[in-house]
C-alpha cells in the first residue's frame with residue numbers, strides 16, 4: 001500500500017463522491033478507470049492512517065427527481081436512486097478490495113445477503129480497525145440527497161470533516177461552469193453559503209452541518225493528488241465552517 005511520511009490533519013474523514021464522478025468520460029454507469037484511480041487515492045489515505053467513511057451518490061444511474069419528471073412516482077424514483085447508490089458502493093468496494101483495502105458496505109435499507117445493514121456502533125468499530133466503510137442507500141428515506149446522507153453519517157460517526165468531491169475546484173461566487181469570471185472562495189461560513197445561495201450542497205445538508213458544527217471541504221476530485229494534499233493540510237478547494245474568515249477570502 002502506498003505510504004507517505006506526511007502526517008494527516010484528520011483522524012477520520014467522511015468522503016462524499018457524486019455518482020456522476022464515477023461516470024468519468026462515459027454518459028451513464030461506471031468507468032472502471034475512475035474507480036481504480038479513486039481506489040488508489042483512498043489507499044494513500046489509509047496508508048497514512050486516516051479512517052475513511054464514504055458516501056457515494058447515484059446520479060450516474062438514477063435520480064428520483066428526474067424519474068419523477070419522466071412520469072414515475074417520486075417516492076418510487078427516490079427508492080430507485082437509493083438502490084443506485086448501493087450498486088455504486090458495490091463497485092467501489094470491489095475496486096478497493098482489489099487494491100487490498102478492507103472495505104465494508106453498510107446500507108440504510110436492509111439488503112440481507114448483499115451488504116450489511118447500517119449500524120452506527122458497528123460502523124465505528126470497523127472505522128477504528130482501519131476498514132473503509134461505504135454508507136449506501138443514502139439516508140434510507142425519499143426526498144433526501146446523498147449530500148445530506150454524507151453530512152448525517154459524518155456527524156453520527158464523529159468524522160473530523162466532510163470532504164465533498166466535485167467537478168469544480170471549490171465553491172465560487174457563482175457557478176463557474178456558467179460564469180467564467182467567478183472567483184473561488186478559500187473559506188466561507190455556513191451562513192454565507194445559505195444567505196448567498198451558493199450551489200454547493202442542498203440546504204438540508206448545509207443546515208445539518210451548521211447545527212452540528214461539522215466542517216465541510218469542497219474540492220475537485222478530478223485533480224490528481226488533491227485529496228492526499230488536503231488531508232495533510234494543503235490549501236485545496238473551499239473550507240466551510242462556523243468561523244469568520246482569517247486572511248484571504250478568495251483563492252488567487
Ligand SMILES: Nc1ncnc2c1ncn2[C@@H]1O[C@H](COP(=O)(O)OP(=O)(O)O)[C@@H](O)[C@H]1O
Pocket residue numbers: 018019020057059165166167168170171172173174175176177178198199200201
Ligand atoms: N457557487 C458555486 N460554486 C461551485 N459550483 C457551483 C456553484 N453553483 C453551482 N455550481 C455547480 O455545482 C456543481 C457541483 O455540484 P455537485 O453537487 O457536486 O454535483 P452533483 O449534483 O452532480 O452531485 C458544479 O459542477 C458547478 O457547476
Ligand SMILES: O=c1ccn([C@@H]2O[C@H](COP(=O)(O)OP(=O)(O)O)[C@@H](O)[C@H]2O)c(=O)[nH]1
Pocket residue numbers: 017018019020056057058059060062063064065077078079080081082084085137138139140141142143144145146147149
Ligand atoms: O437519502 C437519500 C439519498 C438519495 N436519494 C435518492 O437517490 C438519488 C441519488 O442520489 P444523489 O442525487 O444525491 O446522487 P449524486 O448527485 O451525488 O450522484 C437521489 O436523486 C434521490 O432520488 C434518496 O431518496 N434519499
